[in-house]
Amino acid sequence: MKCLVCGKEYDGAECPECRFPNVQIIGDYDEELKKLQPKIEEYRKEYLKRNANLSWKIGLRVLRKIGFEGERVKAIPEVFYFGTIGDILDKDIWLDNPFVGFANANNEVALDIVISDGTNTSNKNVIIPGVKDTVYLNVGIYMSDADTFCIKLKDKRGIVGMSYPCSVK
Numbered sequence: 001m002k003c004l005v006c007g008k009e010y011d012g013a014e015c016p017e018c019r020f021p022n023v024q025i026i027g028d029y030d031e032e033l034k035k036l037q038p039k040i041e042e043y044r045k046e047y048l049k050r051n052a053n054l055s056w057k058i059g060l061r062v063l064r065k066i067g068f069e070g071e072r073v074k075a076i077p078e079v080f081y082f083g084t085i086g087d088i089l090d091k092d093i094w095l096d097n098p099f100v101g102f103a104n105a106n107n108e109v110a111l112d113i114v115i116s117d118g119t120n121t122s123n124k125n126v127i128i129p130g131v132k133d134t135v136y137l138n139v140g141i142y143m144s145d146a147d148t149f150c151i152k153l154k155d156k157r158g159i160v161g162m163s164y165p166c167s168v169k
C-alpha cells in the first residue's frame with residue numbers, strides 16, 4: 001500500500017520511512033479518509049519537522065593555542081564537525097582528534113557544542129558528569145533520534161563519561 005503520510009509504497013504493519021501505521025480503511029474509503037485527514041496532517045507536519053533537522057551539522061568548538069602574546073596564551077576557536085544529523089543518527093561517531101581535557105573539581109567536563117542549520121549557528125554548553133583523572137579524551141556523539149544527542153568521552157580505558165540527552169533546538 002501507499003503510505004498516507006509520506007507516500008512510500010510498502011507492505012507491512014507500518015511505513016518503514018515515517019513509521020505511520022498501515023491503516024486499513026473499511027467502509028466508504030473517501031468518507032473514512034476524510035475523518036483521518038487531521039491525524040494524517042498532524043503526523044506529516046511532525047515528520048517533516050523531524051526530517052528538516054537531518055541536514056543540520058553538529059560539531060565541537062575548541063580553542064586552539066596558536067602561540068603566546070607576551071605571557072598570555074593566544075588561542076583561536078576552531079570547530080570539528082561530527083557530521084550532519086543524518087550521518088550521525090543511530091551510530092557512534094567519534095572525532096579523529098584527541099583533545100586534552102580535564103574534569104573540574106566536581107568531576108565534570110564542559111564542552112561547547114555547535115549546531116548549524118546552514119544559516120544560523122547556535123551553541124550549547126554540554127556538561128559531562130562523573131569524569132575523573134582523564135587526559136587525552138576522544139569526543140563522540142550519539143543520537144537516538146533527530147532531536148536528541150548525547151556527548152561521550154573516552155580515553156584508552158574506554159568510555160569515561162556521557163552527557164545527559166540534549167535537544168538540538
Ligand SMILES: [Zn+2]
Nearest residue numbers: 003006015018
Ligand atoms: Zn510513510
